[in-house]
Amino acid sequence: MDIEKIKEYFKNDRYAALTGIEVIEASKGYCKTKMKIEEKHLNAANVVQGGALFTLADYTFGLASNTYGQLALAINGNITFLKGKSEGTLYATAHEEADPKRIGAYHVEITDENNEVIACFNGLAYRKNQQIDL
Amino acid sequence: MDIEKIKEYFKNDRYAALTGIEVIEASKGYCKTKMKIEEKHLNAANVVQGGALFTLADYTFGLASNTYGQLALAINGNITFLKGKSEGTLYATAHEEADPKRIGAYHVEITDENNEVIACFNGLAYRKNQQIDL
Amino acid sequence: MDIEKIKEYFKNDRYAALTGIEVIEASKGYCKTKMKIEEKHLNAANVVQGGALFTLADYTFGLASNTYGQLALAINGNITFLKGKSEGTLYATAHEEADPKRIGAYHVEITDENNEVIACFNGLAYRKNQQIDL
Amino acid sequence: MDIEKIKEYFKNDRYAALTGIEVIEASKGYCKTKMKIEEKHLNAANVVQGGALFTLADYTFGLASNTYGQLALAINGNITFLKGKSEGTLYATAHEEADPKRIGAYHVEITDENNEVIACFNGLAYRKNQQIDL
Numbered sequence: 136m137d138i139e140k141i142k143e144y145f146k147n148d149r150y151a152a153l154t155g156i157e158v159i160e161a162s163k164g165y166c167k168t169k170m171k172i173e174e175k176h177l178n179a180a181n182v183v184q185g186g187a188l189f190t191l192a193d194y195t196f197g198l199a200s201n202t203y204g205q206l207a208l209a210i211n212g213n214i215t216f217l218k219g220k221s222e223g224t225l226y227a228t229a230h231e232e233a234d235p236k237r238i239g240a241y242h243v244e245i246t247d248e249n250n251e252v253i254a255c256f257n258g259l260a261y262r263k264n265q266q267i268d269l
Numbered sequence: 270m271d272i273e274k275i276k277e278y279f280k281n282d283r284y285a286a287l288t289g290i291e292v293i294e295a296s297k298g299y300c301k302t303k304m305k306i307e308e309k310h311l312n313a314a315n316v317v318q319g320g321a322l323f324t325l326a327d328y329t330f331g332l333a334s335n336t337y338g339q340l341a342l343a344i345n346g347n348i349t350f351l352k353g354k355s356e357g358t359l360y361a362t363a364h365e366e367a368d369p370k371r372i373g374a375y376h377v378e379i380t381d382e383n384n385e386v387i388a389c390f391n392g393l394a395y396r397k398n399q400q401i402d403l
Numbered sequence: 404m405d406i407e408k409i410k411e412y413f414k415n416d417r418y419a420a421l422t423g424i425e426v427i428e429a430s431k432g433y434c435k436t437k438m439k440i441e442e443k444h445l446n447a448a449n450v451v452q453g454g455a456l457f458t459l460a461d462y463t464f465g466l467a468s469n470t471y472g473q474l475a476l477a478i479n480g481n482i483t484f485l486k487g488k489s490e491g492t493l494y495a496t497a498h499e500e501a502d503p504k505r506i507g508a509y510h511v512e513i514t515d516e517n518n519e520v521i522a523c524f525n526g527l528a529y530r531k532n533q534q535i536d537l
Numbered sequence: 538m539d540i541e542k543i544k545e546y547f548k549n550d551r552y553a554a555l556t557g558i559e560v561i562e563a564s565k566g567y568c569k570t571k572m573k574i575e576e577k578h579l580n581a582a583n584v585v586q587g588g589a590l591f592t593l594a595d596y597t598f599g600l601a602s603n604t605y606g607q608l609a610l611a612i613n614g615n616i617t618f619l620k621g622k623s624e625g626t627l628y629a630t631a632h633e634e635a636d637p638k639r640i641g642a643y644h645v646e647i648t649d650e651n652n653e654v655i656a657c658f659n660g661l662a663y664r665k666n667q668q669i670d671l
Contacts, residue, residue, distance in 0.1 A: 149311050150318035153287065177283050178331075184284035185331070185343050186324025193319045197312075209319050210506050211479055211527060213347040213615050215642045215661060217635045232646075233619045233654040238478050238529060240617045240657060242644070244634075252635040255642060257659060259479060259527070259617060261506060344640050345613055345661060347481050349508045349527060351501045366512075367485045367520040372612050372663060374483045374523060376510070378500075386501040389508055391525060393483060393613060393661070395640060417579050418586035421555065445551050446599075452552035453599070453611050454592025461587045465580075477587050481615040 138162060138202055144267060145201075151194045154187060158198065164231040166199035171224045182219035183253075189214050191227045192243040192256035199229035200239050200260040206267050207239060207260035214256045223248050229258075237262055272296060272336055274403050279335075285328045288321060292332065298365040300333035305358050316353035322388045323348050325361045326377040330392035333363035334373050340401050341373060341394040348390045357382050363392075371396055406430060406470055412535060413469075419462045422455060426466065432499040434467035439492050450487035451521075457482050459495045460511040460524035467497035468507050468528040474535050475507060475528035482524040491516050497526075505530055540564060540604055546669060547603075553596045556589055560600065566633040568601035573626045584621035585655075591616050593629045594645040594658035601631035602641050602662040608669050609641060609662040616658045625650050631660075639664055 138161050145151070145158070154176070159167045170176075170191050178184040193212050200207040225245055232240035243256040272295050279285070279292070288310070293301040304310075304325050312318040327346050334341040359379055366374035377390040406429050413419070413426070422444070427435040438444075438459050446452040461480050468475040493513055500508035511524040540563050547553070547560070556578070561569040572578075572593050580586040595614050602609040627647055634642035645658040 145313050147313040148318060149309050150321050151312070153309050154320065175283050175287050178285070179279050179281040184282060184324065185327045185346060186288065186320060187284050189323040189327070189346065189348075190318065190320025193323070197319070209350055211347070211349045212319060212323065213345070213481065213659065214323075215345045215634070215640075215659065216343055217638070217640070217642060232617070232657045236619070238617075238619070240619060242657070255634045255644070255659070257615065257617070257657070261529070347525065347615065349500070349506075349525070351504070351506070351508060366483070366523045370485070372483075372485070374485060376523070389500045389510070389525070391481065391483070391523070395663070413581050415581040416586060417577050418589050419580070421577050422588065443551050443555050446553070447547050447549040452550060452592065453595045453614060454556065454588060455552050457591040457595070457614065457616075458586070458588025461591070465587070477618055479615070479617045480587060480591065481613070482591075483613045484611055 141201055141267065145198050148194065150190065154190050156191055156194050161198055161202055163202050164199055166195045166229045168195045168227045169224055172220060172222050182221050185216055188245055188254045191225060192245055193258065195227040195229045196241045196243050196258035199241055201267055203235055204266055206263045206265045209258060210261050211259040212256060214254055216254050218251065218253050220247055220253055225253060275335055275401065278401060278403050279332050282328065288324050290325055290328050295332055295336055297336050298333055300329045300363045302329045302361045303358055306354060306356050316355050319350055322379055325359060326379055326390035329361040329363045330375045330377050333375055334394040335401055337369055338400055340397045340399045343392060344395050345393040346390060348388055350388050352385065352387050354381060354387055359387060409469055409535065413466050416462065422458050424459055424462050429466055429470055431470050432467055434463045434497045436463045436495045437492055440488060440490050450489050453484055456513055456522045459493060460513055461526065463495040463497045464509045464511050464526035467509055469535055471503055472534055474531045474533045477526060478529050479527040480524060482522055484522050486519065486521050488515055488521055493521060543603055543669065547600050550596065552592065556592045558593055558596050563600055563604055565604050566601055568597045568631045570597045570629045571626055574622060574624050584623050587618055590647055590656045593627060594647055595660065597629040597631040598643045598645050598660035601643055603669055605637055606668055608665045608667045611660060612663050613661040614658060616656055618656050620653065620655050622649055622655055627655060
């Protein structure tokens, strides 16, 4: 199964599309995405809402954890908010914490255009005995 | 400061509005919200995306942690996904883990219309020496 | 399989014994334990070390998640420290967040003798297709 | 304030001493420790107990977060268990996720002598307006 097909499959994520997340690159166990900050992402304090940051991280982790073609379901996500941002572009990069097993652990860093860390995220996925249904 | 004003302030959260979250009730240290599942919330596997569930939980926790009028900033959110849902209405309920201090800890449960738990969430907030700017 | 046997099995946890954790009661999906604070539990700031609190919570969650007789392995633990304690007795109570499935989610509250919350914990367990080996 | 004094201060952590944790090196925002696996660390399944792994990670994070001399209190720890170990030596390495601020975020990796990842941990610390009391 090639990664282009998996990226294609993930394009059908309507909440990520609503949020405006774009995949930059992906390879086995890895994914990088971006999101241009818009008015719609802001919370009442005029910084990007925690849910928008989580969605960016979770989508990036979800794609990375599925790059082996085996269906991986997210079971947990843990995010720490380090800096508020109101404009610019955010980048999320997901890496595996260890070789893929039944339970996969991923670390995602969200940075801005100056490479400052805005949030960090950890995701856990459970791999089913099933290929992704493309 | 009354809670109606704080609810009013939170209406200015544009990402929560985009997501379609509605406040049902709020009191000191407590908040309940709902979200009717729509096509826009679904991921590539046709269940509500983790980011939409997180946004629902995080917004509910955010409002609950600000009901004292003192500005509380989210520093961490941890969510566990227990069941996939494709339709219906989701409810989120936030409670304090302990009496409010500098660091506040909140537990949020997301349930469906049958009261089945869909996800559980923990949020940490840091209280600043500042009133909410209404 | 009865719960007395599972409690017996858990007595073979040598790190919990070193830490001085005692089981008070257990039933399906539930466990309550206690730990009398001693000199050995203290950190450099003279309050109970985070690791001792985690061990108490994790053991209580571990026992609760194994009360069905099916082997459950801990995959993640998340603890928030709410109050420092230097003396007295701590109690930990574990409850299920939802009905037991492949992935089990548990919430543990650590309180002192005045029922004040000292720490709260969430644990995730993965259930194997295997009975506990007693 | 020099780091040798901070390492000295952390030697007064009695639970870390009970657990057998040894500091290898420390510098600003960084710490590396080790723990030789002994019988006392094992759980009922004969692998190192989650609490012992947490204590190792938490202590390493605690020292790293205090290397600036400003008192940093742990508020949250999140650990994922990736592989069971029964013997050998474990190493924990803590790094900052971002430049130190009021809230500090640290990532700790626990590896064995073959550099295989056994567990990964994230810690959050709150920095008080106070120097460490040496």
